[in-house]
Amino acid sequence: MYSFTRYLTAKKTVDDRALNRHVWDKMVEQLPKRPFSILEVGAGIGTMIERFNEHRLLQNVRYTAIDSEPANIDAAQQRLAPLAAHVDLALETIDLFDFIRREQGQRTWDLLIAHAFLDLMDVPAALPQLFSLLPSGGHFYFTINFDGATILQPTIDADFDALVEQLYHRTMDERITDGKRSGDSRSGRHLFAQLTAAGASVIAAGSSDWVVFAGENGYPADEAYFLRFIVQTMAQALADHPELDQARFDAWINRRHQQIDAGELVYVAHQLDFFGAIR
Structure with missing residues (x-):
C-alpha cells in the first residue's frame, strides 16, 4: 500500500530542484511591500508554505491554504x-x-497559488472561478503544470515504452471526476492561451521539469519512494487496458521497480511554471 502523504513529502526535494528560478524571482519581485494575502488551492501537505518560509516571505502575510x-x-x-x-x-x-461558492464576492486574495494542481482540472472552466477570488491586478503563481513528456530510462523496449507513455498520457486527457473533465496531458502549453482567454497576462513562464536519478549515494532523500509511487500510478492507470498485453505490461512495471532497486532508473517529466496578473 502506497501513502499519498509520503509521496507528497518525498516530492518536495524533487519540486525544489524543478521550480523555475526565473518565474520564482519574478513572483518574489512583485510581492507587495504592505501586508498582503495569499490563497493556495490544492495545498497538499503544505510544502509551498514551507518553501515561502524558508525564503523568509511570510512576514506580514495572511496565508490561506485549502x-x-x-x-x-x-x-x-x-x-x-x-x-x-x-x-x-x-x-x-x-x-x-465549495470554497469558491462560499467566498466569491466576500473576500479576495492578492496572490493565488496552485502548485502541481491545475493539470488535474478542467482548466478553461476553472480559471474564471479561480480568478474571481483575485482583485483587479491580483497575481497568480501556477507551478508544475504537466506538459506532455514522461521519460523513463534505461529503455526496456523502445516501441513498447512509447506505447505505455502514449496510453498513460491519454488516461490524463480522458479522466473524468464527478462527471467533469479533469485532466490534460499538455496542460502547460495550453495554459498560455487559456490564461489569456480568462483575462490574465503572463509575466513570466518557464520549464520546471522533474529530473530524478541516483548519484553515488543513491537517490536523494526519499526520492526512490517518489519513483515507486510514479511507477505504481502508471500501473494503476493502465491496468487491464485493452491496447496493452497485460502480462507484458506487468513485466514492464516489475522491471521499472527493479531499476529503482538498482539505482538505474532515471525519470524526467516536462512541466511549466507561470506567474502573471489578471486584468
Missing part, C-alpha cells in the same frame, strides 16, 4: 505547527468549488 483531502491538511497542520506562533496561517479541508 485541500479536499483531510489527510493532507492533517499532515500540513503537523508539519507547519512550528510556524503557528509567527505566521497568520489558515488551513482548511474543503472542496475547491
Whole structure:
C-alpha cells in the first residue's frame, strides 16, 4: 500500500530542484511591500508554505491554504505547527468549488497559488472561478503544470515504452471526476492561451521539469519512494487496458521497480511554471 502523504513529502526535494528560478524571482519581485494575502488551492501537505518560509516571505502575510483531502491538511497542520506562533496561517479541508461558492464576492486574495494542481482540472472552466477570488491586478503563481513528456530510462523496449507513455498520457486527457473533465496531458502549453482567454497576462513562464536519478549515494532523500509511487500510478492507470498485453505490461512495471532497486532508473517529466496578473 502506497501513502499519498509520503509521496507528497518525498516530492518536495524533487519540486525544489524543478521550480523555475526565473518565474520564482519574478513572483518574489512583485510581492507587495504592505501586508498582503495569499490563497493556495490544492495545498497538499503544505510544502509551498514551507518553501515561502524558508525564503523568509511570510512576514506580514495572511496565508490561506485549502485541500479536499483531510489527510493532507492533517499532515500540513503537523508539519507547519512550528510556524503557528509567527505566521497568520489558515488551513482548511474543503472542496475547491465549495470554497469558491462560499467566498466569491466576500473576500479576495492578492496572490493565488496552485502548485502541481491545475493539470488535474478542467482548466478553461476553472480559471474564471479561480480568478474571481483575485482583485483587479491580483497575481497568480501556477507551478508544475504537466506538459506532455514522461521519460523513463534505461529503455526496456523502445516501441513498447512509447506505447505505455502514449496510453498513460491519454488516461490524463480522458479522466473524468464527478462527471467533469479533469485532466490534460499538455496542460502547460495550453495554459498560455487559456490564461489569456480568462483575462490574465503572463509575466513570466518557464520549464520546471522533474529530473530524478541516483548519484553515488543513491537517490536523494526519499526520492526512490517518489519513483515507486510514479511507477505504481502508471500501473494503476493502465491496468487491464485493452491496447496493452497485460502480462507484458506487468513485466514492464516489475522491471521499472527493479531499476529503482538498482539505482538505474532515471525519470524526467516536462512541466511549466507561470506567474502573471489578471486584468
